[in-house]
Amino acid sequence: MPSLLIVEDEPVLAQNLVKAFAGQGFDVEVAGRIADARKLAATRLPDVALLDFRLPDGSGLDLLAALVREDPELPVIMMTGYGSVADAVRAMQQGARDYVQKPLDLNELRLKVEQALRSRRERREISYYRGRGAAPGDILGESTTTQRLRTLVARIAQMTPGAGAPAPTVLLLGETGSGKGHTARLLHASGGRRSGPFIEVNCTALPENLVEAELFGHEKGAFTDAKAAHAGLFETADGGTIFLDEIGHVTAPLQSKFLNVIEEKVVRRIGATAGRRVDVQVIAATSRDLEAAVRLGEFREDLFQRLSVAVIRIPPLREREGDAVVLARTFLADTCRRYGQPLRTLSAAAVETIARYPWPGNVREVANTMERVVLFSDENPLPAEDLALPSTVPPEGAIRVSPSGEVLIDFPDGGLSLEAVERALLVRALEKAGGNQSAAARLLGISRDTLRYRMEKYGLVE
Template identity: 45%
Template structure:
């Protein structure tokens, strides 16, 4: 192992040389600088692992030099050395990024213990960073499983969003169970804010009054039970991500305050007198069609447009084809390990059943079906009987529209090509709307993003 490199910055030359000799005996490579200018010269050449820095220096102060060192390389550990009269300054330096401080006159054994601890901490941080980067490199979007065109496009969009320095709000739409929470956490994990907080709140879980207190916090005495001040989730997520799950269920009375927080990144605690600025990336998700909710007066138009700056529309599982088997295989591997089973495959008949089943509960339902099958399995292959899939309930037919070869609700004896019928509906809506995609989406009672997905699916996209 290479010896750690140490820079000692102190204008007391006798003390500095004593520290250098002692630390050299302990296996450290050490250099001395008597002021800030000399320290900055050595910084680039030496690239030290650790700096012992006196708080009181001639010219440039130790506090100023600490800032310069952190600008140069935030991973360099800095231990402040201080006389009794400047301990408060040393404590403040720790708040600004110093690893620790030691009082003068210096105890050399204590100094070595601090140096060893600082270098070990730095080594562990480097290892953690290495393994995180390797994990991202080798399994860049672990958990998002799928090869269909829609999922490949979604992964591409996630990569693009994650590369942004500062992302606008992101709205994730899709039916219940399609994996909206997984996409939100993947966005966070691969963003520049991955080391900061990811705070999640379910907007259906609390009434508006409690939701406001959770989101924005409150001051002591703001209401009867407010015996102490409490930070809200916007403040807790400062510098990171705030995930608003099922934002479409937020009560109207709260949506105005939520709009201000999202748009201006400013919140005010309940009972508070001052605004607090927060730096958060907002990710919202909903299974509802928010355009329909806006038209019905249940969701504010301005909040919708602010949240939908970037949208990710997740397809239902029934439209993902072979992805169903990929996901089933993933659950099978995970559940074998969890329950100590040895189910190696899904037989052909069971695989066909999985593909043909409409999956109203989407990926969540698939995971439960595979879990139940694995629990009751006796061999190394899952059969259709072990899947225990009940026949799908009849779906509600769409509103009557003129379609080729299909009368109102009547199905021919030979059956129909559902994909072709759906395509004809999309084509009819485009004709009736004169090619206006927004109007076509309204005719089909779809969001614009869902319509765009179907246009690409059927090769009708002009983009």
Template identity: 40%
Template sequence: MPAAPTPLTETPSTVLVVEPHTAATASLTTPLERHFPLRRAASAAAAEDMLAAGGVQVVVAEQRLPDRSGLELLAAVRERWPDLLRVLVTPNADVDAVAAGIGRAGLFQYLPRPFHPDNLLLTVTNACRFSRLRREHARVLAQRHPGAVHTGDLTPDPWDRRQRNWCLDAVVRGPDSPLEPICDQLARIAPYDIPVLLTGESGTGKELFARALHESSLRALQPFVAENCGALPDQLLESELFGHRKGAFTGAIADHVGLFEQADGGTVFLDEIGDVSAAFQVKLLRVLQEGEIRPIGSEQRKRVDVRVVAATNKDLEAAMLAGSFRHDLYYRLAGVTLHLPPLRRRPGDLGPICERLLREAARAFGTPLQRLSTEALALLNRYHWPGNVRELRSELQRMVVLSDGGPELGPQLLSARVLARASVADALPAGDATLKERVEALEAGILSETLTRCGWNKSRAATELGLSRVGLRNKLARYGLDLADGDVAKPPVSGDS
């Protein structure tokens, strides 16, 4: 049996427990009454009356109440008293039904029954500690920024737009970017100790967002640690996250402190969480539920206080239906889910991102700062970027090192892959084009890509394409591509022959 945590003794928070008088299960008040000032309500209506009187910092509610569900009550509490921390206790059978509304209620945590009383005590203790830290943080910010926005009885709201966006500057985006509402939502949830799941394709910046979330939170002065869960087998992953003792397995020549212990008080970022095995999912779930780790080879458990941010490029909901990912672990990780769109869905962001990446490349390589030509940027915008920002960084670094050091990077420096796909995408006719029109458009795209890459050296392009110079000239005339050197080819008019 785990040892009961020592609750806060300094200015204990008042906890409102909402549960029906006729509850068949163990009362929620029993584990808490010796540690916190408690108020009790038997219905949602009675709870709202008590909250209106003030003086409560944490609300713990049963899901099954006589007049409305606990989730509906906590969603209403969030609307009227957003600074109160909310904990929901629900029968295990109701977890699937409750999951869809967890984000709407903005829960600090939810507990499925049955649970150990110490687990409830730990959850409420952490909620009270977080409440006190948040009020202290707000007080300090109020002293530093007297003009901050005020809300409720917590004096200044430290999370007005000016305060919460300074840590999101690393997320480069243009005006009206699809990332803007995501950054706004991230800034809103950052102060609340709720787990976050980041989804999206590889290279969309999930770790960047996880760091921004950490820097926006009250844990910002504590460690941020990251681990790629898909890169390690189970035993090594368990050792990396939870630690091991000397001699626990072959090669364990010394004690190792795991990342959860290293990040105590801070944030753990678990990348590629969708790739972990079913066996490791069970171990991770236990750690998240109990708030304790047990290093490999040790009999002693250690309590840790971390916020978990997970990320995946897989569809975890589909994985749950297929039976390869646990429902209970998903709900532990996905307190709030943020989906990051791919770069091809963010055309307005490409220019600012390129500027940032070119500055990074200039610093890394010790070269003068360069800019993209209008033609090169247009071609980059037509490429679909399956590798997202990671692929774009590689492409721009390649252009920098292959350039002559001039102030502008032209389209001739783009890789064949980018030029070919961008040119073909630009050349393909829209609508109900015939097969002949589509084939001609593809041929024109290949010609345009090759000429651009060869700097409009027609002899070189003809040799590369296996054509005579006369044959190349005839094709260029046919497709209207016989332009002066340096011009950017345009797609042919559909139907030209």
């Protein structure tokens, strides 16, 4: 919910403004004096401020300067009954977004406030990697499984209203590379919140010491490096959607905070004494078996239940008969265009190989394979050997994870070294986490201290 600060010393006018904007869904606070406004702003800076030029205890321009110092992006609209060109120029020079003259035209003022709020949201969004480029295309594939998935996604999107109305929480379940991120972007782009921001958060990539500040924001001076107030990702997503990817691997304290935000729709910045209402749709995704994690006590059951309002399972590519070939042809054409190469086709042998291969890396593996062949092969039609796909028979001693999350081991006749397996798991987790030890520990379901101990045991500490 966007917040509005009204600083106006005429009680009747102030109450009329409160009534008008509260009815539009704003969280409104009002002050009749500069001193009162400073106290309110010190507790919580608003998203937009309406500020009278002349107040009983000083000039509105002085308060304007103080507000803009705290938040240079704060849109302030000045109101005056003694307007002059000089006043307007001074206000704009000191950081005001706009000004209006009394008696106020309420429709004009509403329009200015809405424009200011929209502009603020856009600036926040740009600064936080909005949108990942163009709007996502549809879910590719012709299998019955994919058709059912498209129907389900379209239904949830159709049921999602615009900003200001409650939106369903969605949980996307699927293996790595199956298209959970694409599905989340499609849900946002097709739903009622499409004009709002889409903020994507990789829960395993956030540094542990900064995760709370990034997600929930902080006030100026909240900690050593907090030189200015900072809106968190939940606030940035206000009016739109926040996508919490790999939520199944977050720590217990963060699970608790997510539960509170999803239930109450309120975030509290670090260093703040009051919460801020946020109007966001939450879409979460994970490749982990959350029910198993709940049974093991590694994931909160109440958070799992809260996330499971609308559950969409993204099937792995091996369950989508014929779709791998459709995807391969599409990715091959897209990659050729991206690199300025002539369009190419797949040979009959390549089509057969693609259809037979199980694609353990799912859609992402298809995309990467097509990019690789465009970069390293000039053949047209593309021969099967240029795909360079590994054998479909797992090597002796292979370890893999089933769709249900069960660990499967093809135990070799000669046996396995437990220490070698453990060391390999540590190395692979660290590689997948980009060297981030906290993220690697979460992937393995152990504490960071345990990870460090085992890294030292196997000589993996530099």
